Amino acid sequence: MTEKTLGGELSLTDVRRSYGGQRGVDSVSLDVRSGEFLTMLGPSGSGKTTTLNLIAGFLDTDSGSITLDGRELAGIPAHRRELGVVFQQYALFPHMTAAQNIAYPLRVRGVKGAEQRRLVAEALDLVHLAEYGDRTPAQLSGGQQQRVALARAIVFRPRLLLMDEPLGALDKKLREAMQIEITRICRELGATVIYVTHDQEEALAMSDRIAIYNAGRIEQLGTAEELYERPASLFVADFVGESTVLHGTYSAGALAFGGARLTAAAAGTAPADGTAAALVLRPENVAVYPASAEGDVPEGHNRVRATVEEWIYLGVAKKCLLACSDGTVVTARTATTVDEGPLGPGAEAVVAWDPEKSVVVPDHRETAAANQ
């Protein structure tokens, strides 16, 4: 029993599911590697839970295929899929103790007596609840309940672990402690994990890769770094991390913004010539110069004129908000040691950045608005 691993490989190909005409998920494809911690991140209603339910077998797909270790899952009922599921509301059985809850999947599989007790004790140990086996869920805190739920989901060594916003009901501090705890346990077990959250910090902190969900589709799939530094769309740029977005028209490899021509690396497919596009800029990559010191801007860097609006002290850094002539607000993050002197509110300034540190994406929002 114990030598079985949780490192299954999952693959979704063009999976679709609607709810009586209403979109649930719309063509989701995804390959999850053995031992990988993959997070589905997206706003509420974007299809994350639906995807999880399709994998778990609580819902049937309309079309497409889901395979686990190369085996097609369609037609295999939920109870024979060998997947561990952790629910947002824990879903512990309230009439059983923590130990009985954890023993449940073993009971189902005919594991009895000393062997059952050993595995339950091992699982309780793993989640640091060795002393709490005899408590009922009502006698446990939210965090403890979630750890019991996790122990119950892994005790039978499923091939895969599915978690749907497991920390959603906990307060921030506990949530952060549990993020570390869950990551540790999953690493220790070499488990393949599909984790759902709408909290981007949680996703960045825990995941090997992140799938950004939007309106029933995966908008982009990549590591936290890739998503942050090379967002493929405005939606992703907006959803992951803080960003400044400059809207303009793309032509001949540069974005026309105000009077400036801005160059940038294009993520994924470059916008077509003459179409609306947007340049995405991370605050920490933006430098601010007094207008009089424009000569200091390194050769080849993009530059835009702006007026300083205000400075915000953040503790670890300072944030400078500037307004371009068209009203676009640019955010720059600088060290707290930077001298604000010549750059007080109202000062004329130049913001500049390395083109390699910014990304141009098609501006669907503009086209959508124009189409109306």
Next chain:
Amino acid sequence: MAELGEVDMSGATNATNATATTTGAAAAPARRRPGGTGWNLLVWPALVFLAVLFLLPFFQTALRSVTDPGPANYAIFWTDPVYARSLVTTFLTALVVTVSALLIAYPYAYLMYRSTPVMAGVLTLLVILPFFTSLLVRTYAWTVWLQQTGVINSALLDLGVIDAPLPLMRNLLGVAIGMTHSLLPFMVFPIYASMRRISPALVPAARSLGATGAFAFRTVFLPLTAPGVISGSLIVFVMSLGYYVTPALLGSPNNAMLSELIVNQVEQQVEFGIGSAIGIVLLALTLVFLFLGTRVVRFKDIVTGGR
């Protein structure tokens, strides 16, 4: 007036009340009650009502059972076998009604639970529909169906399924059918309420852990509806013990329930003392079962179907 009440009550509020309010506010702000202040005054008319119309007659009856002419009224239970037998009949009838109501109500409540909201509403209406007609009318309606020349017997005779009419009433069967029908809502609603309280994630959780639908139902769903089952059963059982109209119309006079014997003593024999004694025995029996029931579930849960 309201303000006066508030001042009054806050002065009288005891410590437990105060702590309950604070912990309640901290743990579950959604479950606050409109109690604790002037609202408490509203309970007084009900208490006066109960005292005058229930407690007073009760003491009168209790007194009468031992004074009119004396405690020997109770001797009827061992001098006349009819009364001892009636005790058994009453208990048996209540048991049969409870079990059959449970067997019908559980699947029915489950159907309601699994239905869409609209369908659940329709099913709810179907259960409470009988309440819109009088018990007497409902019971007479059953005689139309069940009697020797009734709908069921005529149909079966015409179809040649049977040669002689089946004894569908004037016996325990008729009583059980009529009483189960009218007591069904008291079984359905506590069970339905307990089902509604089960988190919808629990059965899928059990399935994901490897349980078949049947195993998940037996080990998770069923045990969690136990409070509703116990509450419903207790209510139906206790109400059955005192039923009169249905047994009188659909039952056999040779196998009367205690309630029928009381009516007989009071109306035919004009023996108020003996009638009172039987009444007190019936009440005692009811209280014993209520007490036994509260050993299993809290009294509050019997009334509300659990939490």
